Amino acid sequence: MSMVSVTCEDGRVVETEPGGHRPPGRAGLRMRDMIGAVVVLLAIVAVMVTLTRGCSFDPGGPNVSPDTAPSVDASAKLRDAARSAPFTVRQPELAADWRANSSSTSAVGAGAAASVVVRVGWVTPSGRYLQLSQSGGDAQDVRETETGESDRSTGTVEVDGVSWDAYDSRRDEQAWLTTIDGVVLLVTGSGTEAEFRVLAQAAQTAPPLT
Known part of the structure; x- marks a missing residue:
């Protein structure tokens, strides 16, 4: 089977089979990394909200929520x-x-x-x-x-x-x-x-x- 030359967005030339998938460019990789980072950040925020749900800060002393105590x-x-x-x-x-x-x-x-x-x-x-x-x-x-x-x-x-x-x-x-x-x-x-x-x-x- 003959190979086909494909030019990537970053200028690289790679060989691939006809009908094959084109390797992801830098833009695709960056977007995937950003989505992964956002998912991790949202998970951290959810944990912090859960841990602090029963308390609130007051300069005069810690407050306790009667609803969760x-x-x-x-x-x-x-x-x-x-x-x-x-x-x-x-x-x-x-x-x-x-x-x-x-x-x-x-x-x-x-x-x-x-x-x-x-x-x-x-x-x-x-x-x-x-x-x-x-x-x-x-x-x-x-x-x-x-x-x-x-x-x-x-x-x-x-x-x-x-x-x-x-x-x-x-x-x-x-x-x-x-x-x-x-x-x-x-x-x-x-x-x-x-x-x-x-x-x-x-x-x-x-x-x-x-």
């Missing part, structure tokens, strides 16, 4: 903890726009000061996060466990006649701590000062669960 039954979790905790556990009454989304219990302190910390966290009305920790342990042990800090006090805050000590916490957040009837109450998170006050007031006035 998990939820827990705070009442059930606190009642379960009250049955086994060696101290009285309180259940703060909060408005419906406070959405409980986390809970945990862990040990704190050692020896005679050993106890547990009972935690519940909420997505606040502003879309931020606050956590209430309750413990029968030593106040300093609880503070160090919950905030990662030791003695960096920033002053005191009065909430309806109750004095709370304010401290620096993780991620440039604040922590408020008080002791009522031998039980340490600690509020920490990225909420606004008004939201700190709401949770602190609800915690200090809540009757102990029995």
Whole structure:
């Protein structure tokens, strides 16, 4: 079979069989490369959108979307903890726009000061996060466990006649701590000062669960 000479767009001359396909030129290769790059870029953007769907940036602190955050039954979790905790556990009454989304219990302190910390966290009305920790342990042990800090006090805050000590916490957040009837109450998170006050007031006035 005789071969046919074909001149490409870039000036190259190649031999091909009659009726054969002409080799792609540089323009064809460039277009195919561009399409491949666009497909890869779109895949990366889709992954980033999926990972950041539940959060938004706020100069005052991270925001959490109530629509995508998990939820827990705070009442059930606190009642379960009250049955086994060696101290009285309180259940703060909060408005419906406070959405409980986390809970945990862990040990704190050692020896005679050993106890547990009972935690519940909420997505606040502003879309931020606050956590209430309750413990029968030593106040300093609880503070160090919950905030990662030791003695960096920033002053005191009065909430309806109750004095709370304010401290620096993780991620440039604040922590408020008080002791009522031998039980340490600690509020920490990225909420606004008004939201700190709401949770602190609800915690200090809540009757102990029995």
